[in-house]
Amino acid sequence: MRDLTEQLIELVRRTSTDLSPDVQQTLEQARAQEDAGSAAQSALGTILENVELSRRNSTPICQDTGTPIFYVQHPAGWSTRKLREQIRAAIVEATQKSYLRPNAVDAITDKNSGNNLGDNAFPTIHFEEIEGDELIVDVMLKGGGCENVGAQYSLPNSQLGAGRDLAGVRKVVLDAVQKAQGQGCAPGILGVAIGGDRGSSFYASKEVLFRKMDEKSPDPQLAALEDRLTAEANQLGIGPMGFGGKTTVLATKMTGLHRLPASFFVSVSYMCWAHRRRRMIVRGEEVIYE
Amino acid sequence: MKQLTMPIGDDAIRDLKVGDPVLLSGVMITARDAAHKWMIETFVKKTREARGDDLDVYEAIQPLLNGGAIYHCGPVVAGLDSKQYKFVAAGPTTSIREEPYQGDVMRHFKVKAVIGKGGMGAKTLAACGEVPGVYLHAIGGAASLIAQTVSKVVGVYKYDFGVPEAMWVIEVKDFPAVVTMDSHGGSLHAEIEARSKRELDRLLAAML
Numbered sequence: 001m002r003d004l005t006e007q008l009i010e011l012v013r014r015t016s017t018d019l020s021p022d023v024q025q026t027l028e029q030a031r032a033q034e035d036a037g038s039a040a041q042s043a044l045g046t047i048l049e050n051v052e053l054s055r056r057n058s059t060p061i062c063q064d065t066g067t068p069i070f071y072v073q074h075p076a077g078w079s080t081r082k083l084r085e086q087i088r089a090a091i092v093e094a095t096q097k098s099y100l101r102p103n104a105v106d107a108i109t110d111k112n113s114g115n116n117l118g119d120n121a122f123p124t125i126h127f128e129e130i131e132g133d134e135l136i137v138d139v140m141l142k143g144g145g146c147e148n149v150g151a152q153y154s155l156p157n158s159q160l161g162a163g164r165d166l167a168g169v170r171k172v173v174l175d176a177v178q179k180a181q182g183q184g185c186a187p188g189i190l191g192v193a194i195g196g197d198r199g200s201s202f203y204a205s206k207e208v209l210f211r212k213m214d215e216k217s218p219d220p221q222l223a224a225l226e227d228r229l230t231a232e233a234n235q236l237g238i239g240p241m242g243f244g245g246k247t248t249v250l251a252t253k254m255t256g257l258h259r260l261p262a263s264f265f266v267s268v269s270y271m272c273w274a275h276r277r278r279r280m281i282v283r284g285e286e287v288i289y290e
Numbered sequence: 291m292k293q294l295t296m297p298i299g300d301d302a303i304r305d306l307k308v309g310d311p312v313l314l315s316g317v318m319i320t321a322r323d324a325a326h327k328w329m330i331e332t333f334v335k336k337t338r339e340a341r342g343d344d345l346d347v348y349e350a351i352q353p354l355l356n357g358g359a360i361y362h363c364g365p366v367v368a369g370l371d372s373k374q375y376k377f378v379a380a381g382p383t384t385s386i387r388e389e390p391y392q393g394d395v396m397r398h399f400k401v402k403a404v405i406g407k408g409g410m411g412a413k414t415l416a417a418c419g420e421v422p423g424v425y426l427h428a429i430g431g432a433a434s435l436i437a438q439t440v441s442k443v444v445g446v447y448k449y450d451f452g453v454p455e456a457m458w459v460i461e462v463k464d465f466p467a468v469v470t471m472d473s474h475g476g477s478l479h480a481e482i483e484a485r486s487k488r489e490l491d492r493l494l495a496a497m498l
């Protein structure tokens with residue numbers, strides 16, 4: 001099995017320093033929509049300037065390089081133990097090179113490990129065996145500020161008048177956006193999972209954030225709700241950084257899971273504008289960075 | 291665009307109103323969760339005894355904080371091994387976590403400007419009125435851009451808190467921010483919060 005440590009370091013570098021074009025494009029559109037001379041427009045201007053600068057200098061877009069979350073899809077025959085070792089080695093090296101900030105803090109002793117390695121969930125790595133002969137590595141850097149404003153609701157919620165249906169889902173998602181204010185570095189991207197248990201629900205709400213910015217849910221009902229939620233969240237007027245303005249949410253991504261008859265969870269993962277996620281595909285000798 | 295230089299005088303602070311863009315220059319100190327807890331417990335409330343280098347650090351930071359600025363930031367720093375420190379990425383972190391401490395830290399050290407993101411609450415706003423001081427909002431995530439305004443890393447205290455939590459003394463030139471809480475009781479955050487709540491209630495009352 002080939003050693004991919006170098007390629008993984010490059011993947012992390014790109015993720016941390018080079019914002020995906022689809023995210024940048026929505027930020028540019030948002031800037032064009034805000035009132036000329038407003039604090040909102042100037043915040044978006046600074047954000048875009050920073051994106052360019054980070055790309056040019058190969059420095060982190062944001063200093064909070066978050067929890068590195070990997071989703072690895074591998075053909076039969078790959079050793080996930082070796083892949084895990086390589087990913088962990090790449091994380092240490094990327095931290096050395098200042099692409100990542102040392103972010104792994106032991107919750108009991110309060111000690112920062114200094115090299116971004118913690119327990120088995122830091123970095124978080126999910127493996128899945130797939131058909132075919134391509135290895136696909138997706139990585140997301142999920143910052144703490146936006147992670148802290150994520151929320152999980154158990155429906156029904158009488159306070160919000162939210163029942164166990166899509167109308168109820170709409171209400172709690174809007175509530176989560178209002179509670180987040182600018183704290184998660186608005187404008188954000190919403191990952192929403194409906195159903196599951198508490199764990200699988202949050203997991204799915206993150207996974208759905210890998211979709212392209214213009215990619216809609218394959219379920220027409222959810223696709224319509226995604227658009228509606230983005231539009232209504234923007235009516236809240238929270239704006240970039242919570243300065244007020246038209247852009248609070250750039251996109252909403254939704255997915256449904258099976259649930260127990262007794263449970264109806266809605267999980268909202270809030271992703272800040274610095275939506276750092278990238279993909280690498282290994283096809284024989286070839287390595288492609290998307 | 292208003293220019294502010296640390297140490298900042300009372301008149302300059304009173305002159306600032308919510309919405310004013312500013313450019314900061316001079317020396318500031320980064321401090322976040324561990325540093326605020328440490329300052330409050332060891333020197334303000336004195337519920338924890340000073341130990342190790344605590345008193346030396348206190349003496350060193352006191353003159354810098356008097357009229358100075360605290361920056362809520364956990365930077366990416368290069369040169370950790372050689373101690374030739376350089377800020378690579380240094381955007382603001384969420385400020386509200388310091389709400390239980392910030393007002394008392396401002397009063398104790400006479401801190402005039404608190405810089406971060408997301409805004410703070412009533413306790414800090416009250417301290418802004420008394421000290422007087424302001425809360426300045428930097429652009430969250432604009433880490434490479436802000437790092438370029440850091441012309442020099444003067445030193446670091448409490449390195450054992452970890453790189454993000456340590457107290458970095460930095461010299462900045464034209465560090466950009468916006469006043470979102472002023473010394474006259476104004477808070478953009480309280481305003482936006484109330485307005486968005488009204489809009490939320492309206493949306494929730496509507497039929498799907």
Ligand code: SF4
Pocket residue numbers: 062063064065066142143144145146147183184185272273274381382383430431432
């Ligand atoms: S929320 Fe995102 S952009 Fe804001 S500080 Fe955290 S990681 Fe950076």
